[in-house]
Amino acid sequence: MKNLLFSIVAGILMGLPAFAQQALWGGQDIVSPEIHDDNTVTFRFMAPKAVTVKLAGDFLPAPGTADLKEGKDGLWVYTTPTPLAPELYSYAFIVDGLKCFDPNNVYINRDVSSLTNIFIIKGGQGDLYSVNNVPHGSLTQRWYDSPTLGVSRRITIYTPPGYENGKQKYPVFYLLHGMGGDEEAWITLGRTVQIMDNLIAQGKAKPMIVVMTNGNVVQEAAPGESSLGLYKPVMRLPKSMEGSMEKSFPDVIKFVESNYRTTSGRAIAGLSMGGFHSLHISKEYPGLFDYVGLFSAAILPNDDVQSSVYDNIDEKLKIQFSKHPKLYWIAIGKTDFLYKANEDFRKKLDAAGHTYVYYESEEGHIWKNWRIYLTEFVPMLFK
């Protein structure tokens, strides 16, 4: 067999008729995005028949799009006029009005029912979101029983480097997603594995177990990961902010503490709906969590929600704070639509004399902020 490697490459492409195989798996000999040394970025898209090709990206100034210019052989090109700051960015192409992914970039994240291509500019926060040559923790996706909800549920667990080969016990950080998310949100758009590996390697975070739950109580697992099959995900699921998540949370803690080598150190934080859950779970079980983080949190339930979880909130907060949590951390962006709700909540805490730490960022209700909040919050835990 003279050239086996070539034969395999060719052979893999033989499983389908030529046209379909080209359409399904045919590659393009193009690099996109190309991140230059100065952190400007070039995007390329091959579309000989297109009339307009635009780029939509969360790094572009308003209106958030830019025009690619057609060059040789139908290759459209756009280079950012200025370097991009270190960050994880999302983008897509709009070809004659139609959203298209970048066929030269296999890195795609799902946010509820939408997919976008991503790329990372290194340096600063970008380095924290990247895989580096540091010791790596493990990531496990498994199932636990929730007697309160009456179902088996999927859960994502990060264990720090060295966990499996030692006898040491570790504190546990419960990290909760927002509406439309699930037990995979923090490991995809949230970059939690990379952030934890890097902060631990830098000595900025204590080694800890990170537990990422599914906060949609009607859902056993992320879309595609349950017996519901490969259905189209939706943003809003019923009953997620009506008390059940809070009431069923002891099932999670019991599972974690009977399956992992844990200390009594516990932290809980979440974004948006997950911040709401963190607020109410930590208040329902006062003294259980030493550290509480509200990332762009929703604060109060809908007026029509009836659950004992949301009764006597002030009284329950008083009990919670009387146990002196080591950190109660509230973070929100200046333009977040929940800014006023958080401001009102802080006024309430101030009036009651409850101690908390406040962190205000630029921008609003976006993953960029939640990643930043995570990198700010984790170094304060379990010190």
Next chain:
Amino acid sequence: MKNLLFSIVAGILMGLPAFAQQALWGGQDIVSPEIHDDNTVTFRFMAPKAVTVKLAGDFLPAPGTADLKEGKDGLWVYTTPTPLAPELYSYAFIVDGLKCFDPNNVYINRDVSSLTNIFIIKGGQGDLYSVNNVPHGSLTQRWYDSPTLGVSRRITIYTPPGYENGKQKYPVFYLLHGMGGDEEAWITLGRTVQIMDNLIAQGKAKPMIVVMTNGNVVQEAAPGESSLGLYKPVMRLPKSMEGSMEKSFPDVIKFVESNYRTTSGRAIAGLSMGGFHSLHISKEYPGLFDYVGLFSAAILPNDDVQSSVYDNIDEKLKIQFSKHPKLYWIAIGKTDFLYKANEDFRKKLDAAGHTYVYYESEEGHIWKNWRIYLTEFVPMLFK
């Protein structure tokens, strides 16, 4: 807060200028693909300005494409004329010559540097590839040290339901990917987690640990999961079929057997390049594996490859078979480009009087066959 849920949904969409936000995250109120009760499937694509919209799919007869018809408001539609057999299928749209993913289907698999949408027709094999209401094993992505290769490497490990909560020891099945794949190939296109959960629940497979390695010796981890960043993957990586994978395999076994509760039962199988690795690893360490599976395997290395691993093959096979492996299983499709290489190898085994089991399927060098081979092979293990 009168309608918090609505506020959050609206608020999440406020992070970006309207046009970019629509392009990046705007959803379409369309269902595609829609799998009907009779297993015909309707595909829908919204493209008011398009001149032609085609569907490319591995379920379509030659030439592997079909035309969608434009209906009301620019919605293009195609329904398969006949029911599809239970299976996992891949597809994409071709809009005026341009490959586009289905924006209404978030389920996408990567194969080397290409992405395709997927869907599953239930029943038969389709049920084995689906998540069902059965006990679920755990899936862990972690890193191990390979002293032979001098690096830390990523590895994917399935543990069967009950593993974490018991004391029982389990046999280990090493499952290897093909060229262009990595330690994620068998859990994405291979559906290994679902297949194992289902076969174990049906009593057709013994509970076992499944270890999925990375067979590209120059690669520490799958694309995007190493310090090389989010680069564009390629099919061919150097040195993967030159003996190093075989020589470094004891590092994997040592890691697994010192980190998991294992019996002495070992199986190894792989597809294409992974079948090549399985052949040569099992021959290099005779007696180590009771079960060997070659799925559409490459057999011999390139003529210019120099490695002691490929010296004295006949003699080494003789030693291996003298230890009476419980199963030596060779599977290939009738139209596989490696059919003749496998036929020659079987003739060699026949001539030497070595006992093996042969399984011949329809079609060629495709994932459909490798999933079938996995579901055929696993029930024969560790009985």
